Amino acid sequence: MRPRFLSLALRPWLRRMSSACFPLAAHRGLLRLRGPNTVGFLQGIITNDAERLKDGAMYAHLLNVQGRSLYDVLLYRVPGPPDVSPDLLLESDVEAVDSIRKHLQVYNFRKKVEVLPCPELSIWAVIQEKSDPPLNRLPSPALLCVPDPRAPLMGCRLVAQTGADITVILPGTELRTVRDYSRHRYQHGIPEGVKDLPPGVALPLESNLVYMNGISFSKGCYVGQELTARTHHTGVIRKRLVPVRFSSPLPSEFHGAEITTTSGKSAGKYRAGVEDLGLALLRLAHVGEELQLKGGGATVSMTASVPEWWPGSGDDK
Known part of the structure; x- marks a missing residue:
């Protein structure tokens, strides 16, 4: 059986709040990254500090050498035995999954990191709606349920087996649509995917990467780092x-x-x-x-x- 993890920070929230769930399988895809060098591999190609990814989620961009955003991603650490290097899940726009896999393979020279498709898992967004009596059960059998790192108003991300019944995972939840989810994002100014962040066009700092906790300015070099760091230190956006x-x-x-x-x-x-x-x-x-x-x-x-x-x-x- 796959391990289950629920962020401790989410437990009180899930007990006291009703929530709306948005199925994102048609909108967001997953890749599984596996191998002892996975964190070091990511460290050189994402904007955030991969070494700080623990039990929650991390937001980041992959940039081209000119410092423009190629893909926005969310990363998750899959819980497992303490003596085994954990798998990481990479969430992205479903239209970009194949392109991201090819992009990662370009930099995967001698890293021995497996980049695998992950059709057996699907992403849900869970966003609080209003106060409600405590829930009797925590999300189960969810694989992961962690706060969305981009902004508190985005609630949490839930990873479950593809085809799982959300009414079992979150009893009493209100099932909404991808359109509702998109309207929520746009209302609050949260970009996501290739339409909002055109690959090779969008600049990460103009795309509010700092505000959405998606970048580290202290971790060292990564692809596209020079222009991004220079823009940040000038302070002019x-x-x-x-x-x-x-x-x-x-x-x-x-x-x-x-x-x-x-x-x-x-x-x-x-x-x-x-x-x-x-x-x-x-x-x-x-x-x-x-x-x-x-x-x-x-x-x-x-x-x-x-x-x-x-x-x-x-x-x-």
Whole structure:
């Protein structure tokens, strides 16, 4: 039987809160990394400090040599016997799984790290909704249930056997959809996957990697580190991914369109979204102004905001 792990930090939360569960199997995929050199291998190719990955989850980006983001990932340590090097799970956009596997193999020279597909496991998002009487049972038979490291409002990540019944794992939970999950992310400005973070285009610091606990500036060198570190130490980031809301639902053909002020001045670019919610790479000087997006002969007005979970912006500091 596979070992089960529930973060101690989550136990009181799961007892006192009802929750909404979002099945992400069609949206997020997993790779299993196995071998005694796995942590050292990752240390040279991800933005975060792999040696600090213990029993929870870790967020990171894989960069190209120019310092632009290729893939955003979540990493999990699979519990096992203390005398055996643990497997690691790597979660990513399902569309990027094969590309990430090939990318890892490029750097896997003499590391003897196995990078394996993991169709037997699936990812769920569990996000608290409201206060509720204590749950009688903890998540079981979940393999992992740990806080999402990106922001408290993202709840936790649950890893279970593919096809498992979520009503058994979390009795009384409300089952929601991937669309609901995406709307939650976009409402709060959390990017995820290749549409929000186009490979080879997005810059990690403009994508709020620091705010989402996805980078270490003290661990040493990794692929793409030089430009990222230099940008960080200058302290000048004029554009960031921010949540935006449109005056009406937006067709998909607007993705990547130019955003302007009402006077026609360029303000940024729209990345992706669902209906009237989305993300835009916007000059911070224009947050709070009336903005517009043009495409297909139509003009849609929009507003941008600073997320409350950003440092100094609200309660989650």
